[in-house]
Amino acid sequence: MSALQARALRKRYGDLEVVNGVDLDVAPGECFGLLGPNGAGKTTTLRLCLGLTYPDAGTIELLGEPVPARAREARSRVGVVPQFDNLDPDFTVEENLLVYGRYFGMSRATVAARVPELLEFAGLAGRADARINALSGGMKRRLTLARALINDPQLLFMDEPTTGLDPQARHLIWERLRRLTQEGKTLVLTTHFMEEAERLCHRLAIMDRGRLISVGSPRALIAEHIEPQVVEVHGSGLDRWLQQARRLAPRVERAGDTAFLYAADAAPLIAGLRGEPELSFLHRPASLEDVFLKLTGRDLRD
Amino acid sequence: MRWIAVWRRNFLVWRKLLVASVLSNLADPLILLFGLGYGLGALLPSVAGMSYIAFFAAGTLCSATMFTASFESMFSGFSRMHGQKTWDAILYAPVTIDDVVAGEIVWAASKAWLSGATILAVAAAFGLAASPIVVMALPVAFLVGLAFAAVGLIMTVLAKNWDFFSFYMTLIMTPMTMISGVFFPAEQLPAPVLAVAQALPLYHGIELVRPLVAGSWPTSVPVHLAVLLAYAAAAYAIALYFARRRFSA
Helix, strand or coil: CCCEEEEEEEEEECCEEEEEEEEEEECCCCEEEEECCCCCCHHHHHHHHHCCCCCCEEEEEECCEEECCCHHHHHCCEEEECCCCCCCCCCEHHHHHHHHHHCCCCCHHHHHHHHHHHHHHCCCHHHCCCEHHHCCHHHHHHHHHHHHCCCCCCEEEEECCCCCCCHHHHHHHHHHHHHHHHCCCEEEEEECCHHHHHHHCCEEEEEECCEEEEEECHHHHHHHHCCCEEEEEEECCHHHHHHHHHHHCCEEEEECCEEEEEECCCHHHHHHHHCCCCEEEEEEECCHHHHHHHHHCCCCCC | CCHHHHHHHHHHHHHHCHHHHHHHHHHHHHHHHHHHHHHHHCCCCCECCECHHHHHHHHHHHHHHHHHHHHHHHHHHHHHHHHCCHHHHHHHCCCCHHHHHHHHHHHHHHHHHHHHHHHHHHHHHCCCCCCHHHHHHHHHHHHHHHHHHHHHHHHHHHCCCCCHHHHHHHHHHHHHHHHCCCCCCHHHCCHHHHHHHHCCHHHHHHHHHHHHHHCCCCCCHHHHHHHHHHHHHHHHHHHHHHHHHHHHC
């Protein structure tokens, strides 16, 4: 049985099909990533799965409960880390957890017993009495994660869990999320950090304009969609060099004054570039980001 | 019964900020009560068979309850809903928007009731409400609080920004305070204006509370209670409709 299953999900706002026929299957214990540019429909998809927004069409089953019909029952076994922190600024770190547990119908004693462990997990053990405004961005994020775990959920939804964090804070969150996966929790996260998706997710779906355009493991997506080697080239005389180099690369993309050459074997390209002192180049293995840009395009989404 | 957790959250915040909160809710009405009551009261032998300050105390009890309920459900409610996104966080839990709306309205009514009850206690301490039947003003104050909390919450769930509330405050609440018998008997108003007052909830709260302060039973009790209950129930339903539309669309 799936931890989360969605079929033919649709949601329209005005003339815009924000979610346009999405199917999802997330297995128990899996870390599943929803990747897409801004406005792709990721957040709306999460809200639909939680029963916070009603779909125009389609069915959802979350932890065996039909959503939105029994969304409240489903949510009692689910945790949510939203894109923007909405901790309670009037309460301390500890009070935030104590008050939040009550929304799940947990007794004061049950919540209080869970708090030390959660503060430990969030790396906030010495900060129980700190005010929310005194916390750094990373601490707030970790507290939001701890808050989402107050009911010991089976499944955790995270909307861009590390956006806006510095590398240290981000790595700490990743480490904690891996720990949760090891404990057997199911994770569903949205992100537009390819590195995050590659490191954490067993499987990903790339979403654009309300549709899932590709689903698979990070490696499988790279193998399926992109040549394994990339050479990025820029400098004067690029156009002249490209005319004869094109036959060495099956696929070439231009973005401003940089050319991206994708090939199974980059050696002939690099050999050619050694004789071009005017051109700078970078040779690297293809990544998920290349897949993402190939599938969703290089245009800005604002 | 998850709405109680929402009520409790607001109660806990209030308890942390107790002194400032109580002071701001009570200072204004009490200063007005004693300032106007004794100052103006000295010029007036009696109004509607009671001393002006006792007359005005009954009106102040109701208007302070109305203002506390309205401010809590509008300004504080909007801050929780829009500024802090507290409602969003609550809705990830197994709590629905219906619970949040109910919790917010009952909370604002509770806080308003405390304002009304404190003013009543002060009035009693100054000998302005001598009869024990004045305790019946306490449930009336809660009902007044419910009605205005619910109406205020309609404004909150419709509001796009803070300015939205000034229309309701300036165009409805302030004139209503003037014509509902807070400062002077509403019966001396021209008939059409009195009819407007009678269509609004504050007048009915005052019609119930003022005789109780004077030590006698009010008349037409079912009518007054029915109007207050109808406002509370209808406004609750309307607030719920727009809250669902705002949050689940």
